[in-house]
Amino acid sequence: MHSTGSYSSPYMVTVGDFNNDHRLDIAVANFGTNNIGIFHGYGNGSFESQIQLSTGSSRPITIIVVDFNNDSILDIATADHGTHSVSIFYGYGHENFSPPVTYSTGYDSFPSSLFAGDFNNDNYVDLVVANYGTNNIGILFGKSNRTFEKQITFSTGLGSHPYSVAVGHFNDDGFIDIAIANSGTYEIGVLLNKGNGTFANQTTYSIESAFPYAIDVVDFNQDNRLDIVVTNNGLENIGVLLGYGNGHFENPMMYSTLSYSSISVAIGDLDKDDRLDIVVVNNDTGSIDILLRYFEGFENQMKYSAGSSPQDVAVGDFNNDTRLDIVIANQDSNDVSVLLGNGDGSFENQTRYSAGSHPTSVAVGDFNNDTRLDIVVVNWNSNDVSVLLGNEDGSFENQTRYWAGSYPVYVVVGDFNNDTRLDTVVANSRSNDVSVLLGNGDGSFENQTRYSAGSYPVSVVVGDVNNDSRLDIVVANSFSSDVSVLLGNGDGSFENQAKYSTGFSPSSVVVGDFNNDTRLDIVVADKVNTDVSVLLGNGNGSFENQIRYSVGAAPYSVVVGDFNNDTLLDIIVANLYSNDVSILLGNGDGSFENQI
Missing domain, CATH: 2.40.128 (Lipocalin)
Structure with a gap:
């Protein structure tokens, strides 16, 4: 794992040989920290630490690599959501790039996608950009001096909000055409190239009442x-x-x-x-x-059998064949099911491995630093966690069990003492605490250290809530109707909890930056109150009082993401009793619209 930095919010990644050493490197658009992260490859699957190229306040959302100036050295282009522009970083070939050369895409354009091609057959690279905010496609034609003309726009229709583009020859006339995902009008747009720097009016194809997102040809x-x-x-x-x-x-x-x-x-x-x-x-x-x-x-x-009462699932490549495999926690059969992927879209029949009594949550990670994924499971009825170390062939060793607290229900992994060895934290519902088990790096764990939480903790998440580069713990406490925040000291220990009120009986907790201030905030699903609580972070580990938003009946699980493509985090809640989901769109200032 290679860090892109706290709150970097990496939005897109691409690869290329940026220093001409015949080894692939990685470039990442870090939306949250306004930079491009470059990881130079050693050629053996490992990479140097990130080198950052500042993009100012641009909020890069898309990144591509092209040799714009025909010097046999790759350059980088980004679509800049925050400054409504496209930026070009010309490569020097010695792990260095020029400062960005920026071209405007128009006021409030919010460019969301970028593609390169020669649209007028003059042998110079041009750029096409999807301007989400202004409902058009922009073309920047390349010039002989390897700079670009001012953008020319082509309408995609009122309220179309084009989100992504792809290009190709759709009618065999030798000119590159454009396909567009118009998220606002639920349609695909096609612009046919006339060959003279202009395009025919858009032809559209309806895809029903969905928001088209990513497009390819x-x-x-x-x-x-x-x-x-x-x-x-x-x-x-x-x-x-x-x-x-x-x-x-x-x-x-x-x-x-x-x-x-x-x-x-x-x-x-x-x-x-x-x-x-x-x-x-x-x-x-x-x-x-x-x-x-x-x-x-x-x-x-295709459907595949698991054990009895499967409760939780995780995925990973367990046999290092570059094919994803599946692990499932089976509560009533007291085991986990592993289904190895064949690489042809199918999976082998399950192999089951004993766990403790009533496993309820599963996570994966490399606990013994042998580049093979291992499994950790929390066992609700036996008050422990099971660790199953992975073998090279995708099989697993018999479990090793470690005590947790009373009736553990949830597990996550993270490096709590910054020693590059994965640790685990477990929410113990009946003992009103969390167990932290520090990893030794050889697949074994230290005995638990327990830290008080509220009454009946049921969900836990980790993140750096005070911007000190140390992981902290946030716990949702169902019976005391609050969340506990335990700040990490960086050595694997944690401060005493600070508690913040939520609605009644919180059942799920996640963190995210809801007001774009680079400080993590908290959202909790309040099962009995039929609402969610949002607690905005101050950046020092403390939080403002909750703000509550109504959702459906018995909200049970909550996730966050950008669901309307405006680069602002939104909330989705699964409502247990009303059999529906609620969507709360974020305004970017920490507040949310009423549920959809």
Whole structure:
């Protein structure tokens, strides 16, 4: 793991050889800290510490790498959401870059996506940018001196809010065309290139009542005609539009993802059948969907057996074959199920490993620094945690168990003493405390140290709430209707709790920066009060009094993310008794709109 810095909020990553040493490097757009992070590769899978390139106050949201000035050295371009601009960093080839050269994309344009291509066939690289705020696509034509013309815009329609773009030859006329995900009007737009620096009026294709998010173009059905794939926020599907080769496309075919927030898509031949498959990242479910290609369409979802009463799931590559695997905590069968991925979109039948009594929460991490993922499970009825060390082949050693408090219900991992060894923290519901187990780096853990929390802690999260580069702990206490904040000392110990009132019976807690002040805030789902509590952080480990927002009946679980693509954190709550979810859109100042 390579840190991008506290509150960096890395938004997008790309790779390239920036210093011409024939080793791939990494570039990250750090939205929260207004910089680009460069990690130079050693060529063996490891990387140097981050080098930062300041982007001012730009809030970079998209990053691409291109050789703009034809000097055989890669340059970097960013779409700057905060300053409504595009920035170019010219590479010098010796781990150095020029200061940014910035081009305006227009007042309130909020550029959200960026792509490079030669749109007028003059052999100079041009840029296309999706201007979310001004409902248009901007083209910056490259000049002979390797600078760019002032942006020319092409409308995508009133309220269209284009979020992402992709380019390709849609009608075989030799000119690059543009496909657009118009999130505001629930449609895909296509701009056909006339070849003279202008584009035909947009042709649109409806994708029902979803927000198109990420878009890509590729030939799925091997007819030498480009097709379009788009992820949809708001509906549990993605859309595929097959191209006719004349600039027009079939109506979209929808494929289920079982996620309302599919935010990213990648294309590749996963099962080595010479046909392209789709991988979709689901923000709300913490999962990926794999759609394997056959010539008539994509296959339906596949189901796999687990143990009895599966309670929690985590994913990771357990056998280091670059294929994701699955682990599930099975409460009533007192074990965990491991399903190894085959790399063709399918999984092996489960292998089950004994845990303690009534496992309820599972997490993964490399606890013995052997580059193999291990498993930690909390066992509610046996008052302990099970650690299963991973072997090279994806199997696991028998559990080693460590005492926790009374009726532990939740586990997370983090490095609490800054020794690069993963530790664990457990919420103990009946003993009203949390257990911290420091890792020794060899897969074993020290005996627990317990710290008082409130009454009946049920959820825990970690984060640096006082900006001292040390992880702190936040606990939701169900019976005392408050949260406990335990500040970390950096040596694995924690200060006594400070408690802050919430609504009645909080059931879930997460942290995030809701007012863009680089200080972590807290949101809690209040199960009995049918609301959520937001506590804004002061940056010194203390918090303001709660502000409560109504949601559905018995809010049970809460997550945060940017669900309307305005770069401001929003809240989604799962409501247990009303069988629905509530969405509270953030205003960026720490307040939220009424629920949707």
